[in-house]
Amino acid sequence: MKLDELQNKIDILEVVQKYVKLKRVGKYYAGLCPFHSETKPSFYVSPERQIFKCFGCGEGGNVIYFLMKIENLSFREVLEKLKEEYGLEIDKISQSKISSKILEINYAALKFFRQQLNTNYLEAKNYLIERGLTQKTIEDFELGYSPGGTSLRDYLYAQGYSLEELKQAGLLDENNFDRFQQRIIFPLRNEKGDLVGFTGRIFPEKEKAPKYLNTPETDVFKKSEFLYGLFYSKDYIYSQKEAIIVEGQIDFLLSFQNGLKNIVAVSGSALTETHLRKIKKYTSNLVLAFDNDEAGFRASLRANLLAQKLDFQVYQLIYDEKDLGEFFKNKRDLAEIKKIYFLDYLLETLDKKFGQGNKKTYLEIFLPQIQNLNLSEKDKYLDILSQKLNIPKDFLFEELKKMPASLTFSEEEKIVPVLDFEKNLSLKAVSLIYAFNLNVFEEEFIPFLSEEAKIIYLKFKENNLTFEEIDELEMRKRFFEETRINPQKEWEKTLKELKRIYYKKTIEKLKEELRFSSSENYDKIIQEINYYLQELRKIEKNG
Structure with missing residues (x-):
C-alpha cells in the first residue's frame, strides 16, 4: 500500500477522537486543542478533507502529521504504529534508504569541510581562535570551512554521488552550486550522534548575505526539532539535573569549553515544545541564558510560558555581557554567573525598567x-x-x-495590549457584518481577522445563525451601545485599521525571517517586505 492509499484507508476523525473530545459543528468537528492550553474550542477536524486545523496555535495537517505531533513520533514510527493498529500492509517506503544515504553524504562532506579549515583557509580558523575557541574545541566539535563555488559538489561528485543525492542532502542550491558559500561550518549531530546537517556562518563578512545558514529540512533534519549540542551535553544535563539553553553555536561551544557543560543551543530557531520535550527526558529544570537584549528578553518570556506548560522549573542566568560567548571570551569566571528563579528575575527587571x-x-x-x-x-x-x-x-x-490561559508571546508581539486591541477590532468587524447584514466579500476581510474572530465568523456561517442567537459573545453590548452609527462607514474604518495592523505585523515577521533566510530566499523576502510597505503606505495616505 502506497502512502496516499494509506491516508485514504484511515479516518482522521476516528484517530483524533482517541485523543480529543470532539463535538459536531456543521460539517466539522470541534474540540479543545491538544497542542496548547485553551478554554474554548479552536481545534477543528474536517472528515471531508481528512485534515485537522487549530485556529488558536496554527497546527494543522493530515492524520500522519497529527500522530507524529501528539505522540512525538518520527514518520517511520507512525507508519509502524498504523501497521500494528490497523493491520495494514504498508510498502517499505524508501525513507530509511534515503536517510542512510543523506547521513553517508554528510560524513563525506564533513571530511571535506575539515580539510579546508585545517589546510587551505587558516584565516577562518584564526577567526575562531580570536573568538575564544581552543584548537581542542575546534577539533572535538569538528568545525570546518566551505569555500563555495562548486568545490564541495565536485569533491562529492568525484566520489560517485549524484546531483540528485546531493540535493536531497541539502548541500546544493537550486542552481546546483554549493549551498554553503564561504562559510565556517558547524556540524549538527542529533541526540543519537548522527550527522544530520550543518550550520554555516558567513566568513568573511558580507553585507547582504544572511549571517547564518542551515541545512534545509531533509529526511533527517528538522530545524524546529533540533537542539545543537544535546548529543554532547545530555549526560551532563542528566547528572546535574538542569539544562541551560542559549541562542547560538558559539555561545554553546565557549560555555562547554569553559566548564558549563549542561547546555544546549536553539541555533537559529525559536524554542518549541518539541525542543522542551527532548530536554524533559533528562531534567525538569530549565535555565534560560538568551542574549541580554530586547529580543532575548521576549524570547525568555515566551520560553517561560512554554516551559511552565510542561511543568519545568524555570530559572534565569544572570551575567553582564551581551551573551555567554562574550562572557567567556572576556575570560570571566564561572563564579561570577548568578542563577535565580525566572519570575524573581522578571520582577527585578521590571522594577528597573x-x-x-x-x-x-x-x-x-x-x-x-x-x-x-x-x-x-x-x-x-x-x-x-x-x-x-x-x-x-x-x-x-x-x-x-x-488573562487567557494560553497567552504567549511570539517574536512579532511586543506587548499584550496590541493583541487585545487587534482581537477586539476583529470581533467588531464580525459584529458589524452580522448585526447589520452587511454585504461583504470574504476574501476582502478574512485574512486580516484574529484567529478567535475567524472561528466566531465560521460558527455563524456554518450554522446559519443570526446575530441574536450568539448571546454568549455579547457583541452588541460590547461595541454598539451607541446605535446611531453608519454601519458601512464603520465597517470601512474597521477594515482599514485591521489591514494596517496586519501589514505592520507581516513586515516585522518578514524582517525576522530575513535574519535567518538562505541566500536564495533573501531577494524574495525583500520583495515581499516592499509589497507590504507599499500597501501600508496606501492605507496611511488615504487616512
Whole structure:
C-alpha cells in the first residue's frame, strides 16, 4: 500500500477522537486543542478533507502529521504504529534508504569541510581562535570551512554521488552550486550522534548575505526539532539535573569549553515544545541564558510560558555581557554567573525598567507569566505585586482572571495590549457584518481577522445563525451601545485599521525571517517586505 492509499484507508476523525473530545459543528468537528492550553474550542477536524486545523496555535495537517505531533513520533514510527493498529500492509517506503544515504553524504562532506579549515583557509580558523575557541574545541566539535563555488559538489561528485543525492542532502542550491558559500561550518549531530546537517556562518563578512545558514529540512533534519549540542551535553544535563539553553553555536561551544557543560543551543530557531520535550527526558529544570537584549528578553518570556506548560522549573542566568560567548571570551569566571528563579528575575527587571512609573506595562508583562501557576504560587506573586506597586490584591486577582490561559508571546508581539486591541477590532468587524447584514466579500476581510474572530465568523456561517442567537459573545453590548452609527462607514474604518495592523505585523515577521533566510530566499523576502510597505503606505495616505 502506497502512502496516499494509506491516508485514504484511515479516518482522521476516528484517530483524533482517541485523543480529543470532539463535538459536531456543521460539517466539522470541534474540540479543545491538544497542542496548547485553551478554554474554548479552536481545534477543528474536517472528515471531508481528512485534515485537522487549530485556529488558536496554527497546527494543522493530515492524520500522519497529527500522530507524529501528539505522540512525538518520527514518520517511520507512525507508519509502524498504523501497521500494528490497523493491520495494514504498508510498502517499505524508501525513507530509511534515503536517510542512510543523506547521513553517508554528510560524513563525506564533513571530511571535506575539515580539510579546508585545517589546510587551505587558516584565516577562518584564526577567526575562531580570536573568538575564544581552543584548537581542542575546534577539533572535538569538528568545525570546518566551505569555500563555495562548486568545490564541495565536485569533491562529492568525484566520489560517485549524484546531483540528485546531493540535493536531497541539502548541500546544493537550486542552481546546483554549493549551498554553503564561504562559510565556517558547524556540524549538527542529533541526540543519537548522527550527522544530520550543518550550520554555516558567513566568513568573511558580507553585507547582504544572511549571517547564518542551515541545512534545509531533509529526511533527517528538522530545524524546529533540533537542539545543537544535546548529543554532547545530555549526560551532563542528566547528572546535574538542569539544562541551560542559549541562542547560538558559539555561545554553546565557549560555555562547554569553559566548564558549563549542561547546555544546549536553539541555533537559529525559536524554542518549541518539541525542543522542551527532548530536554524533559533528562531534567525538569530549565535555565534560560538568551542574549541580554530586547529580543532575548521576549524570547525568555515566551520560553517561560512554554516551559511552565510542561511543568519545568524555570530559572534565569544572570551575567553582564551581551551573551555567554562574550562572557567567556572576556575570560570571566564561572563564579561570577548568578542563577535565580525566572519570575524573581522578571520582577527585578521590571522594577528597573518601569518601577512605579509605568504600572500598566509592568502588569501587562508580568501577569501572563503567572497565569499557569498553581494557586499558592499565584497568591504569592500577587502579594508581591500588590506591595511593590501599591495596588489592591483583589484588583490584581480580577486582572489575572481576564488573562487567557494560553497567552504567549511570539517574536512579532511586543506587548499584550496590541493583541487585545487587534482581537477586539476583529470581533467588531464580525459584529458589524452580522448585526447589520452587511454585504461583504470574504476574501476582502478574512485574512486580516484574529484567529478567535475567524472561528466566531465560521460558527455563524456554518450554522446559519443570526446575530441574536450568539448571546454568549455579547457583541452588541460590547461595541454598539451607541446605535446611531453608519454601519458601512464603520465597517470601512474597521477594515482599514485591521489591514494596517496586519501589514505592520507581516513586515516585522518578514524582517525576522530575513535574519535567518538562505541566500536564495533573501531577494524574495525583500520583495515581499516592499509589497507590504507599499500597501501600508496606501492605507496611511488615504487616512
